[in-house]
Amino acid sequence: MSKIITISREYGSGGKYIGELTAKKLGIPFYDKEIMEKIAEETGFVREFVEKLAEYAPSGSIFAYAFVGRNRAGESIEDYIHAAQRKIILELAEKGDCVIVGRSADYILKGKHETVDVFIHGDMAAKTERVCRFHGVSPADAEKLLRDTDKKRSVNYKYYTGETWGEAKNYTLTLNSTKIGIERCADIIAEIYKNT
Amino acid sequence: MSKIITISREYGSGGKYIGELTAKKLGIPFYDKEIMEKIAEETGFVREFVEKLAEYAPSGSIFAYAFVGRNRAGESIEDYIHAAQRKIILELAEKGDCVIVGRSADYILKGKHETVDVFIHGDMAAKTERVCRFHGVSPADAEKLLRDTDKKRSVNYKYYTGETWGEAKNYTLTLNSTKIGIERCADIIAEIYKNT
Numbered sequence: 548m549s550k551i552i553t554i555s556r557e558y559g560s561g562g563k564y565i566g567e568l569t570a571k572k573l574g575i576p577f578y579d580k581e582i583m584e585k586i587a588e589e590t591g592f593v594r595e596f597v598e599k600l601a602e603y604a605p606s607g608s609i610f611a612y613a614f615v616g617r618n619r620a621g622e623s624i625e626d627y628i629h630a631a632q633r634k635i636i637l638e639l640a641e642k643g644d645c646v647i648v649g650r651s652a653d654y655i656l657k658g659k660h661e662t663v664d665v666f667i668h669g670d671m672a673a674k675t676e677r678v679c680r681f682h683g684v685s686p687a688d689a690e691k692l693l694r695d696t697d698k699k700r701s702v703n704y705k706y707y708t709g710e711t712w713g714e715a716k717n718y719t720l721t722l723n724s725t726k727i728g729i730e731r732c733a734d735i736i737a738e739i740y741k742n743t
Numbered sequence: 744m745s746k747i748i749t750i751s752r753e754y755g756s757g758g759k760y761i762g763e764l765t766a767k768k769l770g771i772p773f774y775d776k777e778i779m780e781k782i783a784e785e786t787g788f789v790r791e792f793v794e795k796l797a798e799y800a801p802s803g804s805i806f807a808y809a810f811v812g813r814n815r816a817g818e819s820i821e822d823y824i825h826a827a828q829r830k831i832i833l834e835l836a837e838k839g840d841c842v843i844v845g846r847s848a849d850y851i852l853k854g855k856h857e858t859v860d861v862f863i864h865g866d867m868a869a870k871t872e873r874v875c876r877f878h879g880v881s882p883a884d885a886e887k888l889l890r891d892t893d894k895k896r897s898v899n900y901k902y903y904t905g906e907t908w909g910e911a912k913n914y915t916l917t918l919n920s921t922k923i924g925i926e927r928c929a930d931i932i933a934e935i936y937k938n939t
Binding site for chain 1: 859862864909910911912914915916917918919922923924927931934935938939
């Protein structure tokens, strides 16, 4: 059984960076969405997906599939991707201790591994400033982007877990990164990880 | 402006004790419901309330009032008590740094003082065991007691603040006392208090 830190986070709260910092402090691997997608590609999940599409798309084009949005098993694209990511998260967890950001990993690993489940949030002004700085967008665009992204994360979490995203009871701890500070958040998480 | 730790907590989670421990570690006063009620009595809030009731109860008895449940200003008993407690919380906060448990203190002090807002929760089995041990009741009664108490706290919080009790975004940090441990929770809160 591995000991895993799962991090859920509001967009712009610095949660992903806090995850990276924590992993570095503890000397354990760090996995985020991009890394998991890369693994999916290498292990053939994405290849398999594209092949499946090509297989029954009337014109041989995946666009026809994208239009219909379901494969022959009645699975939506989102369900297919979610299932692939779920499989990868379980495989990564089997390999050993690590930090995983996003993808409802807290729910996927519940009862299967020892976890420290973290939710990172922040004040709107600080999150907006962070998104402007990193993505070079206007404050209005940043605010729209973070509201839309968080709404999507919240709906996805509800859909796949039946639970409420950001509700304290689903996490070992939740931290306001604006009030507490990015570095200190990583220190607190690492400390709890070492002592539980 | 004072620096105040507000603690909201699930029944049986040890939140009140964590508040006491934190206050002791920091050398600042600790106030809970009982202490605030005592202050209300001393300062005349409760006396004033009883006098008000006697004033217009048809038979001179407060039972007539209790039956009607509203005073002449159309205020319910709950609203009256809440207003008195709100006044006391604001007065205590003016006096200086402290730890306040419960009574939506996080919401009452928002923007008026510098606060570290904490929510403590725990696993059902641990909370039940704690309530059995401290109140000498059966596990079934303990579970009913904690569900009923938390439902009341949640409804009250929504009524007086419009916000959702136990939602991460309302707190600086939330901690699962079962996973993290009572002592360590107090250490983490004291540490954040000193460094924010």
